Amino acid sequence: MTPVTAITGDENRPGDGTGPAPGTDAAIGDGTTGTGTGTGTGTGTATGSEPPCEQAPGQPRESGEGRSGGCWDDGLIARRSGGRRRGDGPAEPAEAEEHVPIGGAYGGPLRTRLDALRELVGLSSTRVESETLAEAGRVLDEASARQRLSARHTVVAIAGATGSGKSTLFNALAQVPLSETGLRRPTTSAPIACSWSEGSAGLLDRLAIPPRLRRRPLAGGADELSGLVLVDLPDHDSALVKHREQVDRVLALVDAVIWVVDPEKYADAALHERYLRPLAGHAEITFVVLNQVDRLPGEAADQVLDDLRRLLDEDGMPLGEHGEPGATVLALSALSGDGVDELRDVLGTFVQERTAPARRLAADVDAAAAGLRAAYVAEGLTGLDERAREDFADRLAEAVGAKAAGEAAEREWRRHAIRACGTPWLRLWRWYERKRLPGNGSGPPSATAPVEEELTARQRVEQAVRTVADAAAAGLPAPWAQAVREAAVRGADGLPEALDDLAAREAAATGKRPLRPAWWPAAVLAQMSMTLLQVYGGLWLVGQIVDLLEPGLVVPALLMAAGIVGGPLVEWACTAAVRGPARRYGQDARRRLREAAAGCGRARVLDPIAGELMRYREVREQYATVAGRGGARAAGR
Structure with a gap:
């Protein structure tokens, strides 16, 4: 191993020449007396008022500067052996690595996806339940928190089951x-961190690891691991709930995870179902280490390793083999050291890339997008087509009686036209017939009829609103379907009354004397002529009867017959001629009432529905950006 410079209570004090053999990497501290041995020997004693704190075996202490609350800060426990020791010459203070925020790593597709996720949460806050958006909010918060911390460090957690050999x-x-290692279970009761370089205090504060549990490798660490922050976690299957809670909390914050399994528990359902399967999307930042292979005879280690790969494949976790991105699977023995150097090399390459935070965040965004899929991805086409809009307008027109109003307008137009062109004798007869009708046709309507008609119209309006809302919500995710229906219900409030007012105004406008056709004056003149012929012929005959005129029945009889026959002919011709214009007039009245009802329904119901559908399309586009797979992989490159 690399020679170590251990700091004792006072390095300038002379040693007494006692200690272990030269070259032994060891450092022992008891809180008041520090004894360090390395390439040289010496002892020293330092006293202080600081309270003692928990210390790992072989970890030195230093009084005074470099201690925080009586405990070692993560950057002042030990120096690299390449540095100069005090007493050997002028001291050269170790230069702390420059703290660089990670903000630059959030460029490109990952930044686009984060912005889209933030916009998505903002647009959906009033439509989607807060529980559904909680994970997306957590990802955004963690992205912001990690961005403010060091980009030169990669936090890697070591997790595993009881007795797997994590420590x-x-x-x-x-x-x-x-x-601490040993047979006592659980051995690790709280996360312990080891940092290979300066400047990781902020990251460890984020993990809530107290200074007393922060370590530095005594030898200063190999250069290829510079920037690594390694965290030893409690057992994920510990009988103590607080241990499992600490594991879950730290795993949600670290940049990468090393899962340590042993030949006995590598297929444990708790590991695969609770952790590996849900975190399958985090394969690029996952290391799975089969430990204790020295206990397996012959080819058993390869067989267990192959079975482990099979289980990971069943979990949906891709393996990083043949240049493909995915999880790294290794076999080693931490106790004998076999395979540890290979893991150290892989970790060194991984840490030096400095892409783990972005890869972790991209995987978190993928997981959040998968959790939000049900709230944003519709089944098939969505929205209202032209047929649904026309059907809604037809139902409203039926509710306001547009068809009946058109037929009434057509009859009224025909009646006015025929009345102007009819014979006076026929009009007199019709007037007499109307006088004979009970109530003279002007009695008040029954009190129950308007109420029944109003209820029927209201039910038709409500049915029309429900139908168009269901058509608009068809295929939409549940939150947006509910938002569409609520918008339709809000718009339908007061719609029947508005349609009633609209129908009354249209009826009043239609009730005015309708315009007559252009040929009406000629028809009136012809009818008047026929009437004059009848009167003239009749008077001529009367004059002959009373001997005022010379007898001659042919001419006056012909004139009178022409008037009698011509009048009904003119009226019949007018009746046939007004049929087309009357129909068009009625159709125009029906169309105006239908368009007015449709306009009222559009303003109150269709426009709010269209607003919700437009908002859904907007968030759907944002969700498509968030869920972009290409962006997720590019972010970690």
């Missing part, structure tokens, strides 16, 4: 016993 692997990677 042994943790110590093997640090090359010094930092985490």
Whole structure:
């Protein structure tokens, strides 16, 4: 191992020449007396008023500067062996690595997806339940928090089951016993962190790891692991609930995870169902290590490793083999050291890429998008087509009686036209017939008829609104379908009354004397002529009867017959001629009432529905950006 410079209570004090053999990497501290051995030997004693704190075996302490609350800060526990020791010459203070925010790593597709997710949450806050948006909000919060912290560090957690050898692997990677190991279970009761370089305090504060549990590799760490922050977690299957809660909390915040499994528990359902399967989308930041392979005889290690790969494939976690992105699977023995160097090399390459935070965040966005899919992805085409709009207008027209109003207008137009062109004797007879009718046709309507008609019209309006709302909500995700129906219901409030007022205004406008056709004056003149012929012929005959005129029945009889026959002929001709114009007049009245009803329904119901559908299309576009798979992979490259 690399020689170590251990700091004791006072490095300038002379040693007494006692200690372990030269070259032994060890450092022991008891809180008041520090003894350090390395390439040289020496002892020193330092006293102080600071309270002692928990310390890993072999971890030195220093009084005074460098301690925080009586505990070691993560950057001042040990120096790299390449540095100069005090007493050997002028001290050269170690330069802390520059703190660079990670903001630049959030460029390109990942930044676009985060912006889209933020916009999506904002647009959906009043439509989608807060529980559904909670994970998306958490991802945005964690993205913002991680962006403000160091980009030079990669936080990797070591997780596993009881007895899998997590702490042994943790110590093997640090090359010094930092985490307690043993047969007692659980051995690790709280997360312990080891940082290979300066500047990781903010990241460890985010993980809520106290300073007393922050370590540095005694040898200073290999250069290829510079920037690594390794966290040893409690057992995920611990009998203590608080241990499992700590594991879940830290796993949600780290940049990558090393899952340590052993030959006995590598197929544990708790591991696969609770962690590996839900985190299958995080394969690029996942390492699965089969530990304790030294216990397997012959080819058993390869067989167990192959079975582990099979289980990961069943979990949906892709394996990073043959240049494909995915999880890294290794076999090693942390106790004997076999395969540890390979893991250290893989970790070194992974850490030096400095893309783990962006990869983790991209995978979190993928997971959040998958959780939001049911709230944004519709089944098939959505929206109102022209047929649904026309059907809604027809139903409203039926509710306001547009057809009956058109037929009434047609009859009224025909009646006025025929009345102007009819014979006076026929009009007199019709007047007499109307006088004979009970109530003279002007009695008040019954009190129950308007109420029944009003209820029927209201029911038709409500049915029309329900039908168009169901058509608009068809295929939409549940939150947006509910929003569409609520918009329709709000718009339908007061719609029957508005349609009643509209129908009354249209009836009043239609009730005015309708315009007569252009040929009406000629028809009136012809009818008047026929009437004059009848009167003239009749008077001529009367004059002959009373001997005022010379006898001659042919001419006056012909004149009178012409008037008698010509009058009904003129009226019949007018009746046939007004049929087309009357129909067009009635159709115009029906069309005006239908368009007015449709306009009222459009303003009160269709426009609010269209607004909700437009808002849904907008959030659907944002969701498509959030769920972009290409962006997720490009973010980590």
